[in-house]
Amino acid sequence: MFGRVAAWSLGTPVLFTAHGWGFTDGRPLAQRVAFWLAEKAAAPFSAKIITVCEADLLAARRTHVTRHDRLVAIPNAMPDISEFLRANPDKSPPRIIMVARLSWWKDHQTLLRALAGLVELEWTLDLVGDGPTRFQIEALAASLKISDRVYFHGFRSDVASYLAAAQLFVLASKWEGFPRSILEAMRAGLPVVASDVGGVHESVRDGETGFVVRAGDVEELRERLRRLITSPTLRLQMGRAGRALYEERYSFERLVAQTTAVYSAVLAEV
Known part of the structure; x- marks a missing residue:
């Protein structure tokens, strides 16, 4: 100001x-x-x-x-990346990734609770980022008995490499403007599941490049994740559509x- x-x-x-x-x-x-x-x-x-x-x-x-x-x-x-940093979303079992500051408004808790109801499926979760709620998020993962599947990587300068190794991107925020992390995921060719906040629905075309869900809705997030975790074909289809949209508009x-x-x-x- x-x-x-x-x-x-x-x-x-x-x-x-x-x-x-x-x-x-x-x-x-x-x-x-x-x-x-x-x-x-x-x-x-x-x-x-x-x-x-x-x-x-x-x-x-x-x-x-x-x-x-x-x-x-x-x-x-976002500036483009090398083809060597493109993801393979149809690879199984899928690695889910969320790139975000560990803070209350990013709502990692909703993501962990959603995944805790999918323990019968094969998946792992990579959390890239750090912040004031890390201890609480680690404690929640332990209480939900999914600590062995959740990996905390802290702040990273090589985020593109982590996205390239993933098969599914999630952003469960309570509040956003127009998150660049979603564009990074689309650029890598990943399907995206994100909360319907701010301008998220402008970049994520529901049912085409991923899914848009109500913020804080554990059950809706869980079911969208289930669909993508269990379908390599759907992950590939949505990831390709997201990459094409990135090239066209972003x-x-x-x-x-x-x-x-x-x-x-x-x-x-x-």
């Missing part, structure tokens, strides 16, 4: 990219109110506000954070072109 005010005071146009709003559903009410007030106060100092998905643009309009003409949506993107080149166009339009008005 202070940077926007400082630039505005010098007559320098400001473009702000909002990577998710703090005032959307999934956060505590007090946080949502505080974030909305902050964004409302800062918005007038921006020439344009770029949101990383349509859902965030609509949320800003719906809550009257700023004028509609100040908002523009440019979906997130390439880095598309992001650069759209962002450059917005910057050029703002500078033309100076």
Whole structure:
């Protein structure tokens, strides 16, 4: 906020990219109110506000954070990877992976409870990321008697290698904007199961590239996981569809072109 005010005071146009709003559903009410007030106060100092998905643009309009003409949506993107880092989703038994900070809003607990009801099937779970709830998540895995199947890898700089070794990606968050981790999974050719929060439904086409489930719904998540764990063919089909969608809509080149166009339009008005 202070940077926007400082630039505005010098007559320098400001473009702000909002990577998710703090005032959307999934956060505590007090946080949502505080974030909305902050964004409302800062918005007038921006020439344009770029949101990383349509859902965030609509949320800003719906809550009257700023004028509609100040908002523009440019979906997130990821640079491509080598073919050697593409996954083999039809390999069995499947390795399930979730790449996320270990924190309450990522809701690893719902994923563990869903998998605890699938112990008759063969699977393992890789958790990539670290954070304040690691101890609680480890304790829950132990209490559910699935510790021998759950692997905690901590923070990693080689996430693409872990995705390449997996067969199924999950993101069970309570709140998201437009998660880049899903794009990384699609880029690797993995089917995705994710909570229907923020702009997730824009990147995950339910029944085509994966499944979108209600946040916190253990039973729905469990049944979607069951379908993919038991069907290598479905994993391969959805993984290929996700890779094709990534190439069509989420390439880095598309992001650069759209962002450059917005910057050029703002500078033309100076």
